[in-house]
Amino acid sequence: AGEEGVDWEVRHISDEKGLGLVALRSLQEGSRIMVEHELRDPWEHPRIVDLYPVGESIARKVALNGFSARDTFAGKPETVVCLRMSRANHACDPNAQECHVEGVMLLFALRTIAAGEEIEIDYTTREQLALFLTPEWSRDRLTHYGIKCPEGCICFDQDRAAKVSLARLLFWVLFSFVPKNEKGIRGDAIMALRVADRLLSLLDDLHAPPAAKRDVNYQAFQVSITSINTVKRYKDYIGAAHAHAVTTGRPDSLKALGYKEYCGRGVEEHPCWSYALSEIQEMALAGKIQTLQDMPTLMGIKVDPEQIAEISKTLKRQIQNGSTGGVDA
Numbered sequence: 001a002g003e004e005g006v007d008w009e010v011r012h013i014s015d016e017k018g019l020g021l022v023a024l025r026s027l028q029e030g031s032r033i034m035v036e037h038e039l040r041d042p043w044e045h046p047r048i049v050d051l052y053p054v055g056e057s058i059a060r061k062v063a064l065n066g067f068s069a070r071d072t073f074a075g076k077p078e079t080v081v082c083l084r085m086s087r088a089n090h091a092c093d094p095n096a097q098e099c100h101v102e103g104v105m106l107l108f109a110l111r112t113i114a115a116g117e118e119i120e121i122d123y124t125t126r127e128q129l130a131l132f133l134t135p136e137w138s139r140d141r142l143t144h145y146g147i148k149c150p151e152g153c154i155c156f157d158q159d160r161a162a163k164v165s166l167a168r169l170l171f172w173v174l175f176s177f178v179p180k181n182e183k184g185i186r187g188d189a190i191m192a193l194r195v196a197d198r199l200l201s202l203l204d205d206l207h208a209p210p211a212a213k214r215d216v217n218y219q220a221f222q223v224s225i226t227s228i229n230t231v232k233r234y235k236d237y238i239g240a241a242h243a244h245a246v247t248t249g250r251p252d253s254l255k256a257l258g259y260k261e262y263c264g265r266g267v268e269e270h271p272c273w274s275y276a277l278s279e280i281q282e283m284a285l286a287g288k289i290q291t292l293q294d295m296p297t298l299m300g301i302k303v304d305p306e307q308i309a310e311i312s313k314t315l316k317r318q319i320q321n322g323s324t325g326g327v328d329a
Helices: 046-050 058-065 135-145 158-175 189-205 210-224 231-248 254-265 273-285 292-299 305-320
Strands: 008-014 018-023 032-037 067-070 077-080 096-101 104-109 118-121
Touching (some): 096 118, 135 158, 189 210
């Protein structure tokens, strides 16, 4: 992570903005600018009074300078304050993004930041996927901070607004994917991954934060292992999810370690893999495959032999009961 006084500093920006963060050297895209422990009880810290707005109540300072944090285990959002990171000013087209990871706040570069350039974040992206909020909502939210966007601001760009709207729709479609509904009808994993690919392309165009790309890639990974038609792609998605998890956290964070496990040992223990196994069984019962032992090669992945053996036993019982015409298990 960057070091205060070496990589960045708190500096007076203007009478209108007050203090802000400024890069002291070139900061590369994806690099960590700052790691800071948050104040979960900011009312008890004496330096909280130094934060903007001057002369206002502590509650007002917390409201305007707080970041959204989510406890890894409890999953309950709360507001925290970081004395240095909270100095970052707003931009609708920011060059940095903050995120909360297991007790600390991270600030990393969304693009390369030149020496002497102000480090800015988007106040309306307090949640990692708030990218999908409408520009109108964002501008209204900014009035809470006393900010009024000028006419030439990027948030008025109609082409960008259309991409944000499409991204919001694709996000909803991808995360609504159901491997098999209550009627036994399977979801279309191939189509879901086409949605994921289009969404990831949009996220690149919109310079979305790595946390958004991390979550979309992980959802695409889960979709890919629900069907033998898509399972060959799982390594691409989980590899990207792991890379973004490392960028937005630590290599030893819970998310990064969990993703790394699937990169290395395979998918046999993931709950979504059971849908692909049941698909194999359904295809065998329908006479669409002749040997279960060939399925791992067909899918291009390593499958636990014990899982194949278990399916074989189930099929043999069904054959004996006359429920299928036969399959070489």
